[in-house]
Amino acid sequence: MTFEEFVSARIGHLVRYATVVTWDPHLAEDITQNVLVRVQARWSRISRMDAPELYVKRMLVNEFLSWRRRRAARSIPVPAETLSGFLPATPDQSAQRDDRDAVLRVIAMLPPRQRAVIALRFYEDLAVEQIADMLGCRTVTVRTHLMRALATLQSVLPAALVTTGE
Structure with missing residues (x-):
């Protein structure tokens, strides 16, 4: 090719x-x-x-x-409308849109490495070992970034919005 x-x-x-x-x-x-x-x-x-x-x-x-x-x-949150073309479409219901916007705002505020780990784990569906190889770090470091990012999401967002997938 x-x-x-x-x-x-x-x-x-x-x-x-x-x-x-x-x-x-x-x-x-x-x-x-x-x-x-x-x-x-x-x-x-x-x-x-x-x-x-x-x-x-x-x-x-x-x-x-x-x-x-x-x-x-410094990390500046991006409006969810800007990212809407890159996210899966959801039915046009205001509650769902508000929930998605809230999640996007919180993810945008995460430190860059945590954002990268969240994207690689949940968007690309890569295993922790693959993420560690991709970022050139140890698996424990990836797990730490993932744990901290999910803890931030859980502390800021209502429990119904946060799913760990682990």
């Missing part, structure tokens, strides 16, 4: 994935573009891997985390 074929087939998914990790669609597009520029330069090596898309996703997460470190920017 050529680089152009890979990008045309997977660009939408990669941008949605980056949006879930960053909670900012504009930042997600920037990060995806930066990563794809680097991927293009290394495509001959990356394309020979067993799972090139997984490698690119790891690059997206690492780019987001290093972007956050470089800029030392």
Whole structure:
């Protein structure tokens, strides 16, 4: 598969994935573009891997985390309306919309690594070991980030809204 074929087939998914990790669609597009520029330069090596898309996703997460470190920017919650195209559709009922908005606001306030772990665990449905490999850390670190993120969600949100999936 050529680089152009890979990008045309997977660009939408990669941008949605980056949006879930960053909670900012504009930042997600920037990060995806930066990563794809680097991927293009290394495509001959990356394309020979067993799972090139997984490698690119790891690059997206690492780019987001290093972007956050470089800029030392504070996390600003993104309005749920901005993310609505990246989330599963729900029936148009105000209570459900309010619940979803509340969850999105709380997730957007989590520290970047916790957000990344939540996205990888619940959006990508990866196992803790896979997340640890992707983030280049130990499984206990992933579990700690996951535990803290879920504890934050449980402390802020009503019990009916929080499901751990574990």
